[in-house]
Amino acid sequence: MIAPAPRSDNSLLVHGYLDGELDPAHALELERAIAADPALAAERSRTQALRDLIHDRLASERAPAGLRTRIESAVGLRRERPRPSWSMLAAASVLVAVMASGTTWLTVREPQTDAAEMVVADHLRALMAPQPTDVSSSDRHTVKPWFNGRVPQAPKVVDLTREGYPLIGGRIDVVGRMPVPTLVYGHNQHLISLSAIPATSVNAPARRTIAGFNVLEWSDNAVRYWAVSDLGASDLDSFAKAFRAAEPDG
Amino acid sequence: MPFGRGAQNDARCVIRDEDQARFQTVVLPHLDDCYRLARWLTGNRADAEDVVQEACLDAFRGIKGFNGSHARAWVLTIVRHAAYRWLRKNRPAALVVVDDLEALSVPGAQIADSAATPEAALIAQADTARLGQAIAALPVPFRETLVLRDVNGLDYRDIADVTGVPIGTVMSRLARARRRLITTLRPNDP
Numbered sequence: 234m235i236a237p238a239p240r241s242d243n244s245l246l247v248h249g250y251l252d253g254e255l256d257p258a259h260a261l262e263l264e265r266a267i268a269a270d271p272a273l274a275a276e277r278s279r280t281q282a283l284r285d286l287i288h289d290r291l292a293s294e295r296a297p298a299g300l301r302t303r304i305e306s307a308v309g310l311r312r313e314r315p316r317p318s319w320s321m322l323a324a325a326s327v328l329v330a331v332m333a334s335g336t337t338w339l340t341v342r343e344p345q346t347d348a349a350e351m352v353v354a355d356h357l358r359a360l361m362a363p364q365p366t367d368v369s370s371s372d373r374h375t376v377k378p379w380f381n382g383r384v385p386q387a388p389k390v391v392d393l394t395r396e397g398y399p400l401i402g403g404r405i406d407v408v409g410r411m412p413v414p415t416l417v418y419g420h421n422q423h424l425i426s427l428s429a430i431p432a433t434s435v436n437a438p439a440r441r442t443i444a445g446f447n448v449l450e451w452s453d454n455a456v457r458y459w460a461v462s463d464l465g466a467s468d469l470d471s472f473a474k475a476f477r478a479a480e481p482d483g
Numbered sequence: 484m485p486f487g488r489g490a491q492n493d494a495r496c497v498i499r500d501e502d503q504a505r506f507q508t509v510v511l512p513h514l515d516d517c518y519r520l521a522r523w524l525t526g527n528r529a530d531a532e533d534v535v536q537e538a539c540l541d542a543f544r545g546i547k548g549f550n551g552s553h554a555r556a557w558v559l560t561i562v563r564h565a566a567y568r569w570l571r572k573n574r575p576a577a578l579v580v581v582d583d584l585e586a587l588s589v590p591g592a593q594i595a596d597s598a599a600t601p602e603a604a605l606i607a608q609a610d611t612a613r614l615g616q617a618i619a620a621l622p623v624p625f626r627e628t629l630v631l632r633d634v635n636g637l638d639y640r641d642i643a644d645v646t647g648v649p650i651g652t653v654m655s656r657l658a659r660a661r662r663r664l665i666t667t668l669r670p671n672d673p
Contacts, residue, residue, distance in 0.1 A: 248658045252632065254639050275602070279665050282603035287618075287633040290611045296518035300532045304514070307536065308543045310503055 243270075247277050251284060348408050348430065349450065349459060353443045355406035355415065356426040356461040365424055366402030366417050376403045380414045388414040388429035388456070391479035398425065398472050418472065425462040425472055432457035438473075440466060449473050502546050509554045510542045516555060516635050517562045523630040524566035526619050530573070538565035556641040563627065563645055570623070577623055602669065609668045617667040625660035632657055 243266050249255050250263045267273045305311045359365040368379040373390040380387035383405055392400045401417040406428055418425040438451040447469050449460040458476075462469055517538060521531035538561045549557055570577050618626060624646070631642045632653075643650045 245655060245658050248661065249639070249654050252639065252657075254654070278603040279606060280661055282606040283661055283665055283668070284633055286607055286609060286614060287629075288636075290614060291519070291618075291634050292636065294515070294519055294522070296514045296535065297528075297532065300518065300535060301511070301514055304511075304536055304539045307540055308503060308506055309499065310507065 243273055244276050247273065247280060251277065251280055348457075349441065349443060349448050351408045352406065352415075352426065352428045352459040352461050353446050353448060355408070355428070356424075356446065357444075359404065359406075359415075359417070359426060360424065365404070365426075367404040369402035371400050371402075373400060376400065376416070379403060380405075384412050384414045386414075386431060388416065389454075390416060391476065393418060393472070393475050393479060396471075396475040398475060420462075420464055420468060420472065423462055423464045423468075425460055425464060425469070427476070428459045428461075430457045430459070431455060440470075451477070453477060502543065505546045505549070506543050509546065509549055510539060510558050513555045513558045514539075517558060519634050520559055520562050520627070520630055521566050523618060523626060523634065524563070524623070525569055526574075530569060534565045534569050535562060537568075538562040541565065553641060553644065555635075556637065556644045559631070559635070559637070559641075560645045606665065606668055613668065614664075617664050620667070621660055621663060625656050625663070628653055628656040629660040629664075 243263060246255065246259070246263050247267070250260055255263065267277055302311065368376055370376050371392065371394070373392050377387050377390040380403060388403075390400070390403070394400070398418045398420050401419050401424070403414060403416050406413045406415045406426075408428065408430060411430070413428050413430050415426050415428040418427065432452060432455060435452045436450060436457065438449070440447065440449050442448065446461050446463055447466050449458075449469050451458050451473060458473075460469055460473055460476075462472075464472070514535070517535045518531055521534040521538070522528055525531050525534055538558075541564075542558055542561050545561070567578070618629065621629065627646060628642060631637045631645060632639075637645070639650045639653045642653045646653070648656075
């Protein structure tokens with residue numbers, strides 16, 4: 234309760250009055266003052282309106298559920314594994330939809346499995362992972378050496394930032410039981426996975442769509458390249474053109 | 484030897500479990516209040532989450548020091564400290580107080596003569612975004628007092644505890660904060 238204040242502070246006491254902080258005697262006294270003074274009455278109705286406004290609009294905001302979860306985990310109240318995030322669930326549902334729609338997607342048509350299907354599967358897996366790369370760097374001098382010792386031959390790595398396809402990093406994919414170097418490039422919000430597989434035969438560039446992804450295949454210097462992305466076909470073509478035109482790193 | 488060590492570990496686990504149980508009953512029920520205070524002190528929701536998380540870890544570490552009463556005020560005090568640390572680091576200018584905080588010769592008089600009822604009705608219809616901007620523009624001492632009272636619903640006693648000022652100061656800051664908001668939200672002057 235508020236201690237008695239000088240009478241001149243009535244406009245201040247209006248606040249204590251509205252907040253229920255005045256003792257009954259002072260509250261009564263203030264009510265009389267309000268009845269006698271229109272300015273005081275105006276202050277009371279303004280203040281009341283503001284209190285109600287703030288209460289109605291702002292007092293019901295809740296802490297995000299994720300915050301509660303993180304705090305509970307941080308103090309050891311949650312021992313189970315963290316629940317998957319919404320983005321992961323969304324990605325998983327996309328995968329389920331893809332698996333449900335593309336009946337041929339998981340069927341192995343021939344004894345020798347289709348490499349294109351595998352690079353698409355690797356690309357999907359990368360999209361669902363916390364990050365699409367094992368090594369994240371826009372510096373080709375970081376990315377290329379990372380492959381040494383992991384795959385028989387480090388791939389050609391070029392930065393295509395100027396062409397609009399910045400290097401994001403690299404990872405190892407598995408295609409037909411073989412570890413394969415894959416570079417990851419970005420274009421606006423989209424990712425491109427570019428896998429490089431040593432090949433003896435040379436194929437003409439080919440394009441197809443698997444599970445909604447554009448796949449572009451070409452050969453250069455005894456390496457077969459597979460580019461996978463949800464980018465439009467023409468953007469993916471420009472990417473391939475830029476990659477093939479870029480000087481191999483020396 | 485193995486037995487001794489095992490017993491020690493058990494004891495530590497028990498203590499930890501006790502802390503967790505207290506944390507669950509003392510801190511977690513007030514998480515929404517913590518978030519609302521941090522949201523208005525930092526000025527945005529993302530940083531508010533960081534501040535609240537940090538404050539909750541502080542509260543967990545200090546849970547033994549909690550004396551058992553006024554849990555909400557105790558937790559909000561910790562959140563306020565964490566928010567001030569954040570402000571010092573990220574918004575140092577916000578903590579430089581230019582106003583004479585306790586002087587009370589504020590707008591009150593000049594808005595007192597407008598007609599009461601239409602004005603109150605207009606305030607009641609104010610836009611939420613505008614209300615938010617007006618609150619964000621208040622100096623920190625006014626803002627925290629207003630938020631603790633009108634958003635969190637604390638009484639003056641608890642607000643005085645959380646902000647470390649006398650109850651009379653709580654009331655005068657509240658009056659000034661509200662008058663500023665009314666002045667800002669009032670429709671354009673004729």
